Amino acid sequence: MKRDQTMDMCSGPLAGKLLIFAIPLMLSGILQLLFNAADIIVVGQFTGDRAMAAVGSTSSLNNLIVNLFLGVSAGGSVVVAQYFGMRAWRDVEETVHTAVLLGLIIGVALVFVGVALARPLLALMGTTSDVIDQSVLYMRIVFLGMPALMVYDFGAGILRAIGDTRRPLLYLFAGGVINVALNLFFVIVCRMGVAGVAIGTVMSQVTSAALTIRCLVKSETVCRLTIRNLRIVRHKLFRILRVGLAVGLQSTVFNISNVLVQSAVNSFDNSVLVAGNTASSNIEGFVFTAMQAFYQASLTFTSQNAGAHRAERIRPILLWCLLFVTVTGLALGGAAALLGEPLLHIYSPSDEVVAFGLVRLRIICLTYFLDGIMDVVCGSIRGLGPSITPTVTSFLGACGFRIAWIYTVFAMDRSLTTLYLSYPISWIITASANVICFIVFFRSWKKRVEASKAK
Secondary structure: OOOOOOOOOOOOOOHHHHHHHHHHHHHHHHHHHHHHHHHHHHHHHHOOHHHHHHHHHOHHHHHHHHHHHHHHHHHHHHHHHHHHHHOOHHHHHHHHHHHHHHHHHHHHHHHHHHHHHHHHHHHHOOOOOOOHHHHHHHHHHHHOOHHHHHHHHHHHHHHHHOOOOHHHHHHHHHHHHHHHHHHHHHHHHOOOOHHHHHHHHHHHHHHHHHHHHHHHHHOOOOOOOOHHHOOOOHHHHHHHHHHHHHHHHHHHHHHHHHHHHHHHHHOOOOHHHHHHHHHHHHHHHHHHHHHHHHHHHHHHHHHHHHHOOOHHHHHHHHHHHHHHHHHHHHHHHHHHHHOHHHHHHHHOOOHHHHHHHHHHHHHHHOOOHHHHHHHHHHHHHHHHOOOHHHHHHHHHHHHHHHHHHHHOHHHHOOOHHHHHOHHHHHHHHHHHHHHHHHHHHHHHHHHHHHHHHHO
C-alpha cells in the first residue's frame, strides 16, 4: 500500500507529529468558521445591524441541528483510525464507503428538516420580530447546502484519520475564497442581502465537497473511494453510530445550552444587543476552533494507538495536547480580549454594538482555555473506546448547570455579565469530571491490553 499523505502515529516522537497534524487542522477549522464570519461581516458592513442580527440569530440553532450529525462524521473518523492502527485494511475500506454514503443520506434529510422547521424553531427561540423573516430566509437557503457540508465533513474526517490534514485545508481554502467573492458580489452588486450571503456559503460548501470526493476517488491509499462500491455495511454503520452519535449528542448538549443563552439574550428585546452578542461569539469561535484542533489530535492519535495497543503512548498524547491547547487558548483568547474593540468594529461600525460585544468577549475569551482542557480530555476518553460517559458528564456539567444558572442566578440578576459567567464555571465542572473519567477508563483499558498480551 502506498503511504501517500498518511502519518505514522504509533511510533516516534509525539510533540512534533501532534503539531504537524494539528496546525493544518486548526487552519481548516478557522477557514470553515470564516464561511459564517464572511456572511456576518458583509451584511453588517453593507446591509446593516438588523441583517447581521438576522444571520447571527440562526447560528446557535443551526449548530444545534447540524452538529448532532457532524458528530457522526467524527465517529467515522475514529473507526477508520482504529482500524488503520490495527492494519485491518478491508475494515478501513468498508468503513470509508459506509461513512461517505451515510454522510450523503444525512445531508439530504437535513434539507427537509431545515426548510420545514426554520420559522417555528426561530420563533420558539424568541427571535425578535424585526429580524425573524430574514433569519428564516437565511437558514432555509443554508440548509439546501447540507448534503455538500456533510459529504465534505465525512470525507475530510476520513483523510484526517490517516494523518492527512493538509488537503482538507486546501479544499476549505478554495471554498472560502469562493464564499467571500460571491458574498461581495451578491450583496454589493446584486443587493440580495442575507439571501446573497447564504447562497455564497452553499456554493463554497459544494466546492469543498467536490474536491474532497475527487481526492478520495483518486487516492492510492487504502482509503480510496470507488463510487460503485458505495454501500452501508451494517456492522460498520453500528460502530460509527456508537461513537458518532455520542459525539453528536455531546455537541447537541452544549448547543442546547447555547440556544438557551441565545434565548436569554433575545429576551432583552434589543436587536443592537443581539448584534453585539453575535459579533463577539463569532470572534470567540476562532479561539474555540483553534483549540479544537488539539481535541481532534488527542482523539485521532489516541484512537490509532489504542487500536495498535500502544498503551505507553496514551498518557503522553494527552499531556502534550493539554499543554498545546492551554497555550493556544491563553494566547488567542488573551489577544481577542485585548484587541476586542477593533475586532468588533470589523463586524459593525456601531459603537453601541461594540460595547455590548465587549461584555461577552472579555469574559469568555479570557477563560476559554478551560473549554480546551475539557475537550482534549474528552477526546482521549473517546479514543480509548468509551463514548457515552463524556456525553453524560457534558450534559450534567454544561447543559444542566447552565439551565439551572439561567433560571436561578440570572433570573435574580438579569445582566449580561451574570449570564456569560455561566460558561467558565461550567467548563471547570465538566473538565474536572472528565479527568476523573479518563483515569478510570485508562486503567481499565490498560489492564485489558496487558491481559490480552499475556495470553
